[in-house]
Amino acid sequence: MSNTEMLRLIDCQQIEQSLIAYCMQLDRMDLAALAALFTDDCEVDFGDDPRLKSSGSAALAQSMQRVWRWVRTSHHLSNVVIDFVDDDTANVTSYVYAWHENPDGSNATILGRYLDRFVRQSGRWLIAQRRMEMNGNDTGFRSPIHAFERIGPPTGWSAPDIDRPPST
């Protein structure tokens, strides 16, 4: 194994740790610590609503105060895929299961994905660009996050009745 491959493993670990730190700081609502995971001039885009976009980490910290409209949240990260553009730049996709609780005790869950550009600055991997897309959401979650679009079925496809036993 080459030293380059080894260093890439360490880079992957650090990038994944940043993604996890975002989730944990968000659940903790430590917005200064959350903003420190981004570059000063980051661009963050959760949806078409201008209130879901931020330019710069200071504006992001301000904007994310909206998460206090939930009483509790829990963000579970998975499915991290890292594609290095060069030694100090990577395009990263990850999934998040994000659970939220309304003040009335009802829940809202989004199944989302983060599309990030990470850059290494002064030895630390930071998020320079983030776009969030929504694979799915339950009926309680209504924020207008960008929709993820999947490929549709071919012409003439019809749904099998796989959810019942074959003999009925």
Place this chain on the structure above:
Amino acid sequence: MSNTEMLRLIDCQQIEQSLIAYCMQLDRMDLAALAALFTDDCEVDFGDDPRLKSSGSAALAQSMQRVWRWVRTSHHLSNVVIDFVDDDTANVTSYVYAWHENPDGSNATILGRYLDRFVRQSGRWLIAQRRMEMNGNDTGFRSPIHAFERIGPPTGWSAPDIDRPPST
């Protein structure tokens, strides 16, 4: 640390990336890309219903068209355990939280596990055998996936009332 241990770390990363790619291609419904994660002669078994079994990656791609009966899906992978049989073969268990949306907007979630045999062919780790089992499912999910069986309680065990305060 030996070079063998280092190479194993890289193998583990590649196997985990294949498991993640499966989830992402399924949510995207890029069934050609999904089938390319399996060996040509793979055996895939989701349940006893013959429509839940496939022999070969081409048949798998065809069979997985059934996932279009859901409007949206989100598959979140975790709990990856890799057991190497030899340098080019590994038994792998992983968990999936799989969310599905019906055309009427209702949801169906399965808590599942993949039991896979990975083999290395031409330098790539591919799934040669896959069996899916179900840890649990909500009432909306009714596909007859193989049930995971846990160990039962000993004779005479009775349930504690731990979900209420001790004084009531």
Place this chain on the structure above:
Amino acid sequence: MSNTEMLRLIDCQQIEQSLIAYCMQLDRMDLAALAALFTDDCEVDFGDDPRLKSSGSAALAQSMQRVWRWVRTSHHLSNVVIDFVDDDTANVTSYVYAWHENPDGSNATILGRYLDRFVRQSGRWLIAQRRMEMNGNDTGFRSPIHAFERIGPPTGWSAPDIDRPPST
């Protein structure tokens, strides 16, 4: 890359595998295998109720019999953060999505976090201390797990109406 960094990667992998093994043995209800992941003199604390505390791995195995009050469970681990205190000690935080099914078929889900102290004994990483906290729970889950406390909003903060289009 130094050899120390490489050994740390292996340590991280082993610790994460122990966290995953806990989840899988719990879903399987192999409580002897679960207890073997802890030190003999471990201290485990899920909540203030004395029935949610255990001293020693034998007592833990006994206490965890309470999980049989659920018919099925599925524990999905994520968000692992490892902080080494020294070569043989680490403080570890992780998240768990824990799904449970009642005998009547209804579900109960907790979004939790494990706060662990791992120690290396005879070459194996074991859990010496575990505290569980709850980020959130649905209305079906009522066990009195320790609450995770997040930072509150500043004085004068008011909730934006981000969940509706801006023009309405």
